[in-house]
Amino acid sequence: MVVDHRQGHLDVVRAALSTLVYPLQFAVNLPVEVGRRLSETLVTQKFLIEENNRFREEHQLMNSKLQRFVILEEENKRLRQLLGSSIRFKERILIAELLSVELEPHRQLVEINKGFREGAYDGQPVVDASGVIGQIIHVGPFSSKVLLITDPSHALPVQVNRNGLRAIAVGTGQANNLLLQHLPTNADIHEGDLIISSGLGHRFPRGYPVGTISSITLEPGAHFAKVAVTPSAKLTQNREVLLVWPYEIDDETTMGAEVAMNR
Amino acid sequence: MNPDRYMAHNGGWVIILSLILAFMFTAIPLPDWAINLQPAWVAMVMIYWCMALPDRVGIGAAWAIGLLLDVQQGSVLGQHAIGLAMVAYITLKSYQRIRVFPLPQQAMMICLYVLLLQFLMLWIKGMMGVAPPNWFFWMPALTSMLLWPWLFIILRDIRRKFRVY
Numbered sequence: 001m002v003v004d005h006r007q008g009h010l011d012v013v014r015a016a017l018s019t020l021v022y023p024l025q026f027a028v029n030l031p032v033e034v035g036r037r038l039s040e041t042l043v044t045q046k047f048l049i050e051e052n053n054r055f056r057e058e059h060q061l062m063n064s065k066l067q068r069f070v071i072l073e074e075e076n077k078r079l080r081q082l083l084g085s086s087i088r089f090k091e092r093i094l095i096a097e098l099l100s101v102e103l104e105p106h107r108q109l110v111e112i113n114k115g116f117r118e119g120a121y122d123g124q125p126v127v128d129a130s131g132v133i134g135q136i137i138h139v140g141p142f143s144s145k146v147l148l149i150t151d152p153s154h155a156l157p158v159q160v161n162r163n164g165l166r167a168i169a170v171g172t173g174q175a176n177n178l179l180l181q182h183l184p185t186n187a188d189i190h191e192g193d194l195i196i197s198s199g200l201g202h203r204f205p206r207g208y209p210v211g212t213i214s215s216i217t218l219e220p221g222a223h224f225a226k227v228a229v230t231p232s233a234k235l236t237q238n239r240e241v242l243l244v245w246p247y248e249i250d251d252e253t254t255m256g257a258e259v260a261m262n263r
Numbered sequence: 264m265n266p267d268r269y270m271a272h273n274g275g276w277v278i279i280l281s282l283i284l285a286f287m288f289t290a291i292p293l294p295d296w297a298i299n300l301q302p303a304w305v306a307m308v309m310i311y312w313c314m315a316l317p318d319r320v321g322i323g324a325a326w327a328i329g330l331l332l333d334v335q336q337g338s339v340l341g342q343h344a345i346g347l348a349m350v351a352y353i354t355l356k357s358y359q360r361i362r363v364f365p366l367p368q369q370a371m372m373i374c375l376y377v378l379l380l381q382f383l384m385l386w387i388k389g390m391m392g393v394a395p396p397n398w399f400f401w402m403p404a405l406t407s408m409l410l411w412p413w414l415f416i417i418l419r420d421i422r423r424k425f426r427v428y
Binding site for chain 1: 283286287289290291292293298299301330331334335336337338340388391392393395396400
């Protein structure tokens, strides 16, 4: 146990055994999956048309935003070149689906249907459309387990988007709460500030939204302010998440513009 | 080797199937309020087989089952393995007595065993700093106790029907 906890030499064993267990997880997930497929098949035409229209509108909107984004990206790159610093914007992304299975209680863990056959690796960041979800902790051939950022054992280097103030966001075990640790009581933060990942741990890429500050409690006598953050990712509602390869450049895709669909 | 002794085992697939079902029950997604009420399915089924067929399901099997449970649940490797192995050991020590207990009393013993299992889990989790936040952590012992009579009767009938021995 100590070896597994501290060093992780047993990952190979775990991966091999997870091949045995995966069919079970798959079987448990199956009824949910079938139900979803059925409800997808049995929707009315009206609903589909409405949804289609909504998507088209959204697509238009996104495209118009993206146009500006492309220009900004170029400009930013140029400015950064002038400054002599390098930053990578392009990342490889893959969509994974959550399996509806129960994992260890009292921990914020989920299982996804992508493993090292798809290139997932230990410690890989997982995000969704609105923010950081967590990181992979056990990777098997067909599936992997993701530790959510709200798990008490998870800490994430972040910064305040407004002024670049750095902090560590630690999970609390509650699905909608993170804590920023060791921020002095006079730090420049306000409720509603956007918190983004700072990329300092070299595990999460820089600039993904993590959450917004929901409350700041100053306790007299305490050295640090108690800063609570509401995660912006929909940690408890998502079915689909994105695996990110932060330090691999894929020249074909611009960030967010195209996503490797692999289902 | 005595051929009679060699042929004496029967219906190993029933044991394996019951354990597979227990694993699947463990993995069924539950609403938030019910998560803490999840009985220790795998432990219960394992205790049953330890009790009924102590010469077939023992500490080694319990350890292997626990290891698989660890992989399925994503807990640290060995956590459930050591817990189930301990419970199997105690069951093997006491199966002759428990077998003849009336069902309610048996259920109470199961409650104790699952409490022991939960205690070991808590201990290991505590060492890793992921201790559970509240007392509901102990609830599986209670629900396991309440479900034991039914599980026992079902497994016993299955065992008799398929002549597992």
